[in-house]
Amino acid sequence: MAGGASGSLSLELWKTRRRIVSLVVLAAVAGLALWLAGRRQEAALLRADADQVAASNGALLRSAVRAGAGVYRQGCASCHGAQGRGDMSAGVPDLTDADWLYGRGLAQEIEQVAEHGIRSHRAKALALADMPAFALPAPSSTERISSLSPRDIADVTEFIRYLGGGAQDMTAAARGGLIYQARGACFDCHGRDGRGDSAVGAPNLADATWLYGDRKRESIARSIAEGRAGVCPGGGGALSATALRQVALYIHSRSSSRRAGADRGS
Numbered sequence: 001m002a003g004g005a006s007g008s009l010s011l012e013l014w015k016t017r018r019r020i021v022s023l024v025v026l027a028a029v030a031g032l033a034l035w036l037a038g039r040r041q042e043a044a045l046l047r048a049d050a051d052q053v054a055a056s057n058g059a060l061l062r063s064a065v066r067a068g069a070g071v072y073r074q075g076c077a078s079c080h081g082a083q084g085r086g087d088m089s090a091g092v093p094d095l096t097d098a099d100w101l102y103g104r105g106l107a108q109e110i111e112q113v114a115e116h117g118i119r120s121h122r123a124k125a126l127a128l129a130d131m132p133a134f135a136l137p138a139p140s141s142t143e144r145i146s147s148l149s150p151r152d153i154a155d156v157t158e159f160i161r162y163l164g165g166g167a168q169d170m171t172a173a174a175r176g177g178l179i180y181q182a183r184g185a186c187f188d189c190h191g192r193d194g195r196g197d198s199a200v201g202a203p204n205l206a207d208a209t210w211l212y213g214d215r216k217r218e219s220i221a222r223s224i225a226e227g228r229a230g231v232c233p234g235g236g237g238a239l240s241a242t243a244l245r246q247v248a249l250y251i252h253s254r255s256s257s258r259r260a261g262a263d264r265g266s
Contacts, residue, residue: 042242050107050245054252061249068250071243075235076251084254091212091230098256099209102126102201105255111248117234118201125234128200129189133227146183148224156180157221163194163206166215 045053045064053061073082080086084095093101102118103109116124132139134148148156158167159176167173180186180194189202196204203211212228213219235244 045245046241050111050248054107054249061253064246064249065253067243068246068248068253071239071247072250075239076247079232084251088210088213091228093211094209095251096254096256097209099204099207100198101203101211103198105252107248107252110251111244113232113234114239114248114251115234115236115244117236118232119229120231120234122234122236126201129197129202131189131223131228133225134184135225136227139227143185145185148179148184152176152179152184153221153224154217156184156186156224157217160194160205160220161215161217164208164215 041060041063045060048060053064072084076084079090079092080095081092086092086094093099098105100109102113112124113126116122116126118125119127119130130140130142132143132145134145134153135150137147139145139147155172155176156179157176158169158172159174159180161167162170162173162177181192189200190196190205191202194205195207196202203209208215210219211230212223235247239247
């Protein structure tokens, strides 16, 4: 009897171990299959054109956006905020609107900034336009530009408010316009009409979207006097090519420029 009981117990143990081994093997096979599927999806994502994926609304985009949300939380949210709305007090742009400092908000343009940054000292970083500090004796380290007096700065401030329809002192605005169009050389980046140039990162001064502060005189005058040269570090080297593509598509999906494009049928 004892021998029979011992044999039955050994048989049950053997069956239990066999089931455990089978489950482990099945889990390993399933894990390998998921890993291979993920690698195939990553390869497909990198082979595709970023903006074609962004416009597709397909499974590849949905998967990339889900992964990109995690990349964003780890690498971008500390500056741009959890919701991507930025911080005007620090010149951190809102990533959810349709206004872009560089480019038009295309996924490939976002990916370039995500990888190389802005004024990050990387070889391919965007660094074409710095706002001079006109209150200093030498406003720019790269261009020969004359400094402006406090009255000059106040006049240019009033002209910029005029561009957006908020000027109150038209005489000061007229004086500021002359400085803007001539010795201040403001037009060189921001254009004669003040609408900026996204090719070089010069913001539009005539709309309601502001990178630093708001349309109040104090914030405009401070930008003119102190200059601006914001930095985005870029994730190239720290992030894989897949992660860069994913976070670019996530940011693009959050931007209203994507919805505006869809409304236009583009």
